[in-house]
Amino acid sequence: MRQGRGSLARRLLVGQTLVVLGMTVSIVVVAALVGPAVFNDHMRRAGHGGQPDVLEHAQEAFYSAGLQSIGVGLLVAAAGALLVSLVTTRRLGKWLDALSRGAVRVSAGRYDQPVQLAGSSPELERVADAFNGMAAQIQxxxxxxxxxxxxxxxxxxxxxxxxxxxxxxxxDGVLAPGPDTYATLRAQSARLARLASDIRDVSAAEEGRLRLSTEVTSIWDVVEASASQWRQRFEEAGVTLIHTAGPDIALHADRARIGQAMDNLLANALRHTPAGGHVEIRSSHSRGHVAIEVVDDGEGIAPEALPHVMERFYRADPARPRTDGSGTGVGLAIAHAVARAHDGDLQAASQGPGRGATFTLSLPSSPNLHRS
Structure with a gap:
């Protein structure tokens, strides 16, 4: 740490030295003004007021002893105070220097060396913890x-x-303009638009900026709306969509966001279920939570892939490209983020490849809002 004229440690030391000097001057002045009068008063009460020689000698002895004792006491106290101040300011300077070096490391992009303030005060330790937390978040x-x-x-x-x-x-004239050509261009343009929208949503969710507009919402209405919206696409793909009715539960939620999560879960199920397969939506309520399950009998998920399926752009089969434009690769990440934003969760389960998969969206239900 630089110990120049403007350093904090130097300023603290100078300030404490001035305090000690001021205290010394104050004690000497007060003793010089108050001491003689008090001493003379006590001498007169003792019956020595009519003995000038005795009084003068006693005053001289008082002054001499008083000044010597005060001087020695002040010197010892000042030396002790300055020593403590020096040690304290040096240690404070060392801790502040550690924080400064940590800030320099973070600004240089090195986040793996946390600030350590061993032996510091609880306040500085909290500052170090907050700084390390900030560095970890930046990383x-x-x-x-x-x-x-x-x-x-x-x-x-x-x-x-x-x-x-x-x-x-x-x-080049190799391809003639026509409905198929325009459809290809529109499909890829729409895919770019979906990708931009999905990336915006998942980035906002990961940074804690996913805005919710909550209201009392019927979970049955949300699920039924999503099922109705996707039923034709499932029919066109030859996949049977089944919606098993459950209890109608009202909860405080963002209807649009829950619908978005359901759309992503159904799109994922349709994408991984071949023609002739089945996808079922189930709703249930237990212990203050609403559970919405999207169950398919499609491709399934390998055990090693399960922990990663909700990571953005993750592919269980890297060799399988998304050339059909059916997904942007962040749908499950968005659904998971929506669940977490509602203090809920999204879990994936599968018995392995070829044995289907189950995605369970769990949301906390609102008290006293159960609809019979």
Whole structure:
């Protein structure tokens, strides 16, 4: 730590020295003004007021003894105070220097060396803990930013390449303009728009900026609305969508966000269930929580992939590209973020490849809002 004229340790030491000097001057002045009068009064009460020689000698002895004792006492006290001040300011300077070096490391992008303030006060330890927590949060955010940039670059490659190839074929006359060509361009453009929207939502969720507009909502209405919206697409894909009715529970929730989560769960189930398969939606209520299960008998999930299926852009089979534009790779991450924003959770379960999967959206129900 720099010990220049403006350093905090130097200022504290100078300030404490001035306090000690001021205290010394105050004691000497007060003793000089008050001491003689008090002493003379006591001498007169003792019957020595009419003995000038005795009184003068006693006063001289009083002054001499008083000044010597006060001087020695003040010197000892001042030396002790300054020593304690010096030790304290040096230790404080060392702790502040550790915080300064930690800030420099963080600004340089090094987050793996937490600030240690061994032996410091509880206040400084709380500052160090808060600083280390901030550094860890910055590290997490930076890691997510880098991963997001990499993932986005990868995900943008396919639709951009498709649009580029289609436009080049149109320019070279290899491909004639027509409904199929326009449909391809529109599909890839829509995929880019969905990707941008989904990335915005999942980034906001990961940073704690996912806004909710809660109201008393019927969970049955939300689930039924999603099922109705997706039923035709399931029929077109040859997949049977079953909605098993459960108790109608009212809860405080953001209807649009819960619907968004349900849409992503149904889209994921449809994407991984072949023609002839089944997807079932179940609703239940137990111990203050509403559980919505989306169960399919499709491809299933390998055990090693289960902990990662809700990570954005994660693919259980990396060799399988998303060339059909059916998903952006962040749907489950958004559904999970919506659940957590409602103080709920989203869990995935599967008995293995080829044995289907179950996604359970759990939300806390509101007290006294159960509808019979």
């Amino acid at each position: 997490t955010t930076e890691a997510r930013r880098r991963t997001l940039l990499t993932d986005v670059a990868h995900e943008l490659r396919t639709p951009i390449a498709t649009i580029d190839v289609t436009l080049e074929a149109l320019e």
